[in-house]
Amino acid sequence: MKENKLAEVAVPAPLDRTFHYLLPETLADKAAVGMRVTVPFGRRSVTGYIVGFPKDEEPDDSFELKEIKDFPDPEPVFSPDMLKLYKWIADYYIAPLGEVISTALPPIMKRIKKQGAVVRDQGSVRVELTEMQREAFSTIIAAMDANEFAPYLLHGVTGSGKTEVYLRVIEESLARGKGAIVLVPEISLTPQLLGRFRSRFGDKVAALHSALSDGERYSEWMRIKRGEARIVVGARSAIFAPMDELGVLVVDEEHDHSYKQEESPRYNARDLAVVRGKMVKGVVVLGSATPSMESYHNAKTGKFNYLNLPHRVEERPMPQIAVVDMKDTGKRRIFSSQMTESLNRCIGEKKQALLFLNRRGFSTFLMCSDCGFTFGCPNCSISLIYHQGEGLLRCHYCDYVQKAFPVCPACKGVNVGHLGLGTEKVEDEIKKSFPDSRVARMDRDTVSRKGSHERILKRMEEGDLDILIGTQMVTKGHDYPNITMVGVISADISLNLPDFRAAERTFQLLTQVSGRAGRGDVLGKVIIQTFNPDHYSIVAARSHDLDGFYREETTFRKELGYPPFSRLISIRLRGNSEARTALAANNLGELARNEMKAWKGVTILGPSKATIYKIRGKYRWHILVKGKDSGKLHSFVRKLISLTREGSGFRGVELQVDVDPLNML
Numbered sequence: 325m326k327e328n329k330l331a332e333v334a335v336p337a338p339l340d341r342t343f344h345y346l347l348p349e350t351l352a353d354k355a356a357v358g359m360r361v362t363v364p365f366g367r368r369s370v371t372g373y374i375v376g377f378p379k380d381e382e383p384d385d386s387f388e389l390k391e392i393k394d395f396p397d398p399e400p401v402f403s404p405d406m407l408k409l410y411k412w413i414a415d416y417y418i419a420p421l422g423e424v425i426s427t428a429l430p431p432i433m434k435r436i437k438k439q440g441a442v443v444r445d446q447g448s449v450r451v452e453l454t455e456m457q458r459e460a461f462s463t464i465i466a467a468m469d470a471n472e473f474a475p476y477l478l479h480g481v482t483g484s485g486k487t488e489v490y491l492r493v494i495e496e497s498l499a500r501g502k503g504a505i506v507l508v509p510e511i512s513l514t515p516q517l518l519g520r521f522r523s524r525f526g527d528k529v530a531a532l533h534s535a536l537s538d539g540e541r542y543s544e545w546m547r548i549k550r551g552e553a554r555i556v557v558g559a560r561s562a563i564f565a566p567m568d569e570l571g572v573l574v575v576d577e578e579h580d581h582s583y584k585q586e587e588s589p590r591y592n593a594r595d596l597a598v599v600r601g602k603m604v605k606g607v608v609v610l611g612s613a614t615p616s617m618e619s620y621h622n623a624k625t626g627k628f629n630y631l632n633l634p635h636r637v638e639e640r641p642m643p644q645i646a647v648v649d650m651k652d653t654g655k656r657r658i659f660s661s662q663m664t665e666s667l668n669r670c671i672g673e674k675k676q677a678l679l680f681l682n683r684r685g686f687s688t689f690l691m692c693s694d695c696g697f698t699f700g701c702p703n704c705s706i707s708l709i710y711h712q713g714e715g716l717l718r719c720h721y722c723d724y725v726q727k728a729f730p731v732c733p734a735c736k737g738v739n740v741g742h743l744g745l746g747t748e749k750v751e752d753e754i755k756k757s758f759p760d761s762r763v764a765r766m767d768r769d770t771v772s773r774k775g776s777h778e779r780i781l782k783r784m785e786e787g788d789l790d791i792l793i794g795t796q797m798v799t800k801g802h803d804y805p806n807i808t809m810v811g812v813i814s815a816d817i818s819l820n821l822p823d824f825r826a827a828e829r830t831f832q833l834l835t836q837v838s839g840r841a842g843r844g845d846v847l848g849k850v851i852i853q854t855f856n857p858d859h860y861s862i863v864a865a866r867s868h869d870l871d872g873f874y875r876e877e878t879t880f881r882k883e884l885g886y887p888p889f890s891r892l893i894s895i896r897l898r899g900n901s902e903a904r905t906a907l908a909a910n911n912l913g914e915l916a917r918n919e920m921k922a923w924k925g926v927t928i929l930g931p932s933k934a935t936i937y938k939i940r941g942k943y944r945w946h947i948l949v950k951g952k953d954s955g956k957l958h959s960f961v962r963k964l965i966s967l968t969r970e971g972s973g974f975r976g977v978e979l980q981v982d983v984d985p986l987n988m989l
Contacts, residue, residue, distance in 0.1 A: 482839020502571025688744020
């Protein structure tokens with residue numbers, strides 16, 4: 325029985341504190357850190373988590389402590405070691421501990437015993453490692469034998485065999501009695517990768533991702549917890565897998581923005597892999613053909629160990645990349661003559677082509693040429709996207725839908741035209757230009773049903789498609805040897821975003837999608853269409869020059885004091901009332917500037933309206949807090965948030981804190 329019968333409980337609520345509850349004598353002997361508990365909270369009962377047992381603290385006589393009602397489980401749902409990770413996340417990301425724990429755990433209330441299908445060992449073929457692969461593998465294994473934390477950036481060009489290095493390292497981890505966690509950006513879009521792991525390791529592999537049902541996810545979680553599965557492959561939430569004796573953590577495509585969660589707690593799974601690896605004294609391998617600026621800088625400055633795979637396996641050449649200046653072809657043309665010629669040649673040779681445009685829909689917006697009226701979303705400050713197949717106008721932020729009218733609602737004119745370009749229109753034009761070709765489109769509109777993306781990729785793998793058109797999901801690590809031609813319809817979409825990372829994202833997208841070409845025996849050809857052919861991100865992508873891009877980008881980042889040369893924390897304000905939200909933003913800005921006088925090395929940018937000023941009916945402002953000292957930055961923001969609770973100028977306005985933000989829109 326605990327000495328004072330008190331338990332410290334975290335509840336999943338937006339509160340930056342824990343609560344004390346009395347342990348009834350009938351439950352005291354069962355209590356342990358990590359147990360779920362049912363507790364009274366206000367006028368209702370909620371599920372919380374025991375995170376400690378106060379010993380020297382006397383109960384406050386000013387109020388009556390309430391008792392824990394029940395333990396829903398016979399044993400803890402997380403270990404003390406995982407609690408250390410949860411507390412680190414809550415502290416670093418300035419998030420409530422209860423919300424962190426709730427996010428980390430599966431939907432265990434639904435104890436569905438349905439077991440997901442397990443793929444048995446298929447005896448996958450072990451390929452011979454290249455000299456550079458062997459060197460990388462040997463270096464990582466030496467660190468594993470030292471039983472010390474060792475972070476590595478594995479920079480390998482597309483098709484260089486990074487996955488085979490992961491597989492070999494994991495084999496060695498298992499041989500030493502330790503497990504592995506492998507993070508991938510979107511596991512539902514990379515079935516090939518999961519298939520490789522399952523064919524190599526069979527039912528030792530557990531998959532954790534959002535496409536699983538609650539029952540399947542719970543079953544996989546319990547297989548990991550019981551030690552039946554020693555390898556976890558999954559999206560960002562797999563970083564919380566209850567793996568004991570963890571030897572290696574792999575983050576594939578470590579640059580990918582989907583590792584960052586945009587809801588509280590706003591963690592980055594890539595960074596948590598490094599933190600968890602340090603806690604367990606394990607090896608961490610961050611792999612990418614286009615490393616993030618932060619990771620590449622860490623490798624350049626010695627914080628990460630650097631491993632390089634500069635060549636493709638089997639000495640296959642990198643694809644030839646041609647850049648087409650669309651200023652010379654006319655703005656109305658979708659395809660340049662070079663693009664059309666390459667597609668004709670590809671189809672004639674019975675090869676496959678991939679066309680990339682990072683915008684779905686048929687056209688960006690509809691506009692009346694008589695009065696200039698555009699169809700906008702009533703809930704968001706953006707235009708509605710026209711989807712021709714459905715005859716609908718859609719908002720891609722709040723899912724508002726309305727029928728597309730042929731008559732202008734403002735002037736009743738009939739000259740309503742389509743402007744802009746999306747994947748649906750590209751598909752329409754391709755079918756007109758190449759009527760005998762087999763065409764498919766892969767974007768959020770075509771893969772909304774379960775298994776639809778797998779069916780599209782299976783058609784690609786079996787040679788049942790000539791041309792695949794898609795958004796950035798087609799850049800995600802797919803390996804199809806028959807793709808010899810890649811076309812980028814417009815490289816300027818990502819380049820023109822009002823975000824200091826726009827050039828980095830452009831370089832990464834172009835390099836990644838280009839890497840889908842020429843992975844078989846035929847040399848790949850890439851056509852990039854752009855109105856900015858001389859921009860350094862496009863020039864670097866054309867020549868596969870990461871170092872050249874890094875030099876240009878670091879010059880810009882260093883001058884303006886952006887990451888990796890500083891740290892950022894974004895404070896976002898959202899409210900239903902435009903006036904009240906603007907007032908709260910200005911009040912916060914004044915508080916920040918007054919408080920900043922006592923804090924050297926802290927800079928405030930804003931307040932300013934968000935680029936997309938209104939989403940889902942909420943008006944949006946933000947303030948950026950910038951500085952080199954992470955600890956000082958966190959302390960400053962905590963102080964600022966505490967000051968907002970003392971004033972009345974923030975009622976009805978939600979404040980969101982985002983540490984190391986990636987989304988600046």
